[in-house]
Amino acid sequence: MKVRYQLITYFRGHVKIVVRGKEIERFMNELIHNNIKIWDARRVSESSIEFHIHLNDFFKLRPLLKKTGCRMNVKERFGIPFFLNKFMKRKFFISGIALFLIGIYMLSTMVWDIEVIGNDSLSTEQILQEAEALGIHKYQFKFKMDDLDVVAKELTKNLPESSWIGVTMKGTKVQIKVVESTIPEELPLLNPRNLIATSDAIITEIFAEKGNPLVKVNHRVKKGDVLISGVIGDEETQEIVVAKGKVRGLVWYEYNIKVPLKQDVKVYTGNVVDRKYLVFGNKALKIMGFGSLEFEKSENILSKHMLGWRQYPLHIGWMDEKVMESEVVERELNMEEAQSVGIQQAKSDILFSTGIDSKIQAQNMIKVKEKDGIVYMKILFEVEQDIMTEQPITELNEIF
Template sequence: MKLQSTPWMKGIVTVHVRGGKPEQLVNKALAGGLELSSIRWTSGGLLEFELSVSDYFRLRAYLKETGCRAHVTRRRGLPFWLMKAEKRLLFTSGIVLFLALMFLLSSLVWSIEVKGNVKLTEEQIRAVAKQEGLYPLQWSFKLADADVLSKRLVTKLPGASWIGVEKKGTKVVIQVVESTSPELPELQSPRHLVASADAVVTQIIAERGRPVVKRNAFVKKGQTLISGTIGNEMHSQTVVAKGIVRGLVWYQFDIAAPLTQKTKVYTGGKKTKWHLVFGSRALQISGFGGHSYEQSETIRVEERAAWRHWTLPVGRMKETVMETEIQERELTEADAREIGLMEARAEVIDKAGADAVIADEKVLHEKTDNGKVYMKVVFEVEQSIVTEMPLVQLQGD
């Protein structure tokens, strides 16, 4: 017969029987109401079976009657587990304390993420959420239902048409959908479009207004390109001039490129520190003491414990202090020249605008002196040359 699950609560022992009459022992024990299971002969010729602790004490009478001796080879069940736990009280208490701490930490709201807001600031949304009891380090069971929170937040944030609140582990995500209103056209005064720099016009497209220059014409800074006055002398009208005008503009640079280049490199020396992370706090557990590096760079890598889609507020952080040094590299004149030109090109594009194109570049003068390559360079750049000038009408005109 097979032992049921209840004897495990009382404890189960495995017994080897020696001497006497083992067969009679089994028959008499079963007839006496003892529950034996897993009855078999071992390879050593001994009879083996399992029974509960209470039945084991009742077995003694049958052992004397049949002249057998019993030896317990294995113990299992709740009583024996409790005996081991009592011997390892500190370890068991630590496990219980750890599980309790994990439960408490996972019951807190550790972070709040706001998504979808454009006009409403994150500070506004967090302030209203705090009024409803939703803030970091708040107990999850104290929060109202997500649907209730959503309705309350929408009521207190007039700029929102819908707000969703979703709890993901220890993080709460507030998804905002703002109400839309038709954009009002920007009010503009009549204006001319004038040249922002001396240039040669390469393209002119007048969407509104009257073009007054042609392609390939040379214009000076401030000269009108597209007029905001249309019509003739008898019947004229002012409009907001609009269009595209591009032209060739010249930039002159004095470049001084050094023949030595300083770069930061890692030497291979490093010191590692480990931290335990609890929410936004970190407790260092290894790698104490400073370092002797004159120059260094610190790299941090944080790992959070996760279970399925839950990210727990506990984890570890590895902090590696890497030793660095500055090394100098000798450049050829050609390399220094190219580096200087690359930096100048980047500065040109920054001044001329992202849509600018360098059409040509000319080195007017070049020399090497005192460890540097000196150059005078002129860049020919095609760019937008439009700027606005308000059109003021005189009274009586």
């Protein structure tokens, strides 16, 4: 019952007031005589009292106050009538928030981006053109599009070069995944061949998928030696095949390197200019960081932040740009640093020329000296790498 009464009071509205005057007792008697209900009354002082009163009874107090010579101050207001009054005073602000939320909802119901993946021979423009004919295009409302499974079937039918097309909606982006029809590639006919060594080496690994292996692990071979022969069988039952397999070995490289002790190095001065942009789709509007740069050399770092609602990207956001001043300074290396720089340069060159599967197993500094500000080094590298290449078989006599 108490909860029900509190709800009724909240909907009707009530105020908390303080009444002051010399005839405060007479004022209270007038309230009782006029059947005006109050609650939570408490004496503040000898000449003032505080209480709560319903809003409709509040307007009945004026003649009683005038009659008893008392004065009144409103301390607090409660209830729906006062909330509605505040709302009406701020209706433009509330309406703006409502329109903003409606705008966000409308934006989230539109297609803002279309992504095509998996296509190779089919051009993206051709796929987008067919999709647009079926109602899939940018700035289209989702509720105006047909069922995506139906669209996917129609796209597959209209693009015979595809074997399957899937269309999915991810937030405000439509993703079209294409699986193209593949025609088996005709493998070229290979002539009979041997696999021979590309350089002097010691064998570390050999696997003959087809053909006759002529060397074993730890055998030393010279450049041009046959590793896997394309001739199998004995003299009576010989057969010539395309030799296949894998052969790896240790190869030695001698490098002559020179490294200047004085080198130019790029460093940052610590001077930074911050710029900020509002981002709308693929467009950016600068809002901070105007003016020309006084940096002679600089480097830019971009950081983009896009807003979203739930799982839906809104294509609205902001971007931060840091422009950092840089300069080139001369740095002098010591002997140890120069040797480290030269070794790293040589290793990069070796791995670039021998392939990513190569491994540098060991290195030996043969000679190092410094002259006229330049460090000269001679280094021997031991590298494990693929050491085979093809050799066509023209005559059997070349094999034996």
